[in-house]
Amino acid sequence: MTVSLQFKHMCGDKDSAALDIVFIHGLTGDPEGTWTNGEETFWPCWIADDLEGVCIYTAGYPSSLFEKWSKKEMDLHERASSLVEHMVSHGIGTRPVAFVCHSLGGLLAKEMLRAAVEAQDEDWNAIGQQLKLTIFMATPHKGAQLASILKFAFPRMSSRFIDTLSGDTGYVADLYNGYRDIAQKSGITTIAYYEKYKTKNVALVVSPDSADPGCLKTRPIAVDADHAGICKPASKEAPVFVSLLRHLKKALETCPMPGFNEVGSGLSPDDYSQKSEDDRRTLQEKLIDAGKEHEYATANNLQSKFARKYHRLGLFNEAKTKHDALLSAVEQRFLTHVFGPKICAGAPDAEVSAAVQEHVIDALCARAEFGVLSPTAVLQALYYLTEQCHIQWDKP
Structure with a gap:
């Protein structure tokens, strides 16, 4: 479990990448552990193996269930602003970006996008402008059943994140509408997955209905896993990894490669009103x-x-x-x-x-x-x- 703000480059050549992919964990998650499967493999680096031109990062933030930590935690809006500032300080936003989010991490990503779009800081704005793809893995866009169960069964576990996940405050609904509108206006592709197995045989944390982000053309996809296992594909042949790779590849194809505007035949000059010297045929x-x-x-x-x-x-x-x-x-x-x-x-x-x-x-x-x-x-x-x-x- 993360106890401090973290942002780390995991794999991929930062100098030659065309697309930055940021993995954002959920409640009680960890920037590496959340994305490590049963074989103790940090599987997001499989993406860098299969797609030339991507760079993999993880974002970490305090996200405890326990009351002693919840008193220290920022609310989701504060955490989003803190993480956006941390990311732009590491150069995120200078080229196209994709977010891959698990559970609460999806709500945090939506709040980050809203903060970036509304900010007066040009570096923050760049994240909103450069975001091409958001992938939600079991994100409770309309509140989560388990959050309500935890509040009922363990009232002293009063983390702010549980309150947010429950959907009782209306915050989740407001964020739902905000992300949908921004994504449609900005042309952000949105992909969503939801679990089919009950967590600890008790309950589905995120139902198919709650997993729906409400975006045009987005149809939530079922995964044979529980809430924790949905973000831990066992191999490159796992359906969820194959699907993720397909959507990330499509996003990458829309990104200009680094150095494309450097000196060379047929590359973009500053002024298209002037003819290039390379090929003067009519x-x-x-x-x-x-x-x-x-x-x-x-x-x-x-x-x-x-x-x-x-x-x-x-x-x-x-x-x-x-x-x-x-x-x-x-x-x-x-x-x-x-x-x-x-x-x-x-x-x-x-x-x-x-x-x-x-x-x-x-x-x-x-x-x-x-x-x-x-x-x-x-x-x-x-x-x-x-x-x-x-x-x-x-x-x-």
Whole structure:
């Protein structure tokens, strides 16, 4: 059990990571013990083994059941603010983030997100802006049955965390609504799991209904485990680990890799209004060389529309900043998911087109930070980048 605030890097190369994954324990939990299985293996490092580009951290905080400790504990709002400050002091928020939370840790993560979004501190704001994925493992979004049982059977065990878990104060309901709204507005993917076995054969700590965070597209997933065992997969073949890995991999695919904007061919310059020096062929020449000359009329029309709007914006205003962000995202996703693995590998046109649709158009249209973005707008940006010599459609 943790008795002090802790934040620790566990595995993964911090210098080359594209996604930071923070594991947050629950009531009476421990930053390492909670995530250590029966084989005495700290299993989150399996993720770093299987996914290149992730960095694993654990967060720890006092979370005792016992009355002598509860008098010293912060409430959940205070603890969230304390942990956010501790995390930004360790560099969290400078790149995309995912939270993996057990039980009470999920409520703490939701309060941390709310504190980060509402803060005046830009470093705190960054955590809210960079959070891409939250995974809840048996988190009581609507209160927990066991908390009520503990309060009834052991009234002197008056931890503030038990009061919070019970849902009697209305705090959990308020946090439920707050997280749901922020997640939807910010485009945060939310995954939830719940236990199927009773803890100590007494009760389900978190019911399927309570495990539901109320987010659009989130369907809670049952796990063959009790409340303590749900966060301790025995092997990489365990269904809950396979599922976690799938969702973390999808989040990682949306993250720009470190060094992507450093010197190199086709990488993002500061000003997209200027043509790159690396490949000065025209849009038509590039499409002809790629065997796509039949697409030129449409491509030229699309890029012209984008160019007229883009150049009217001038050099310094909010609209141009948003357009630059879109151009950067289109370029990065094209180079990462289409140019390297498809075009340079000699993939057929149908496969290249499918990759553009899935990894560039569909992926960016689903991202909330660009607002309501149409597939046509993404294609306009894509062909504008081609005309400006920042991307190409044929092998070097």
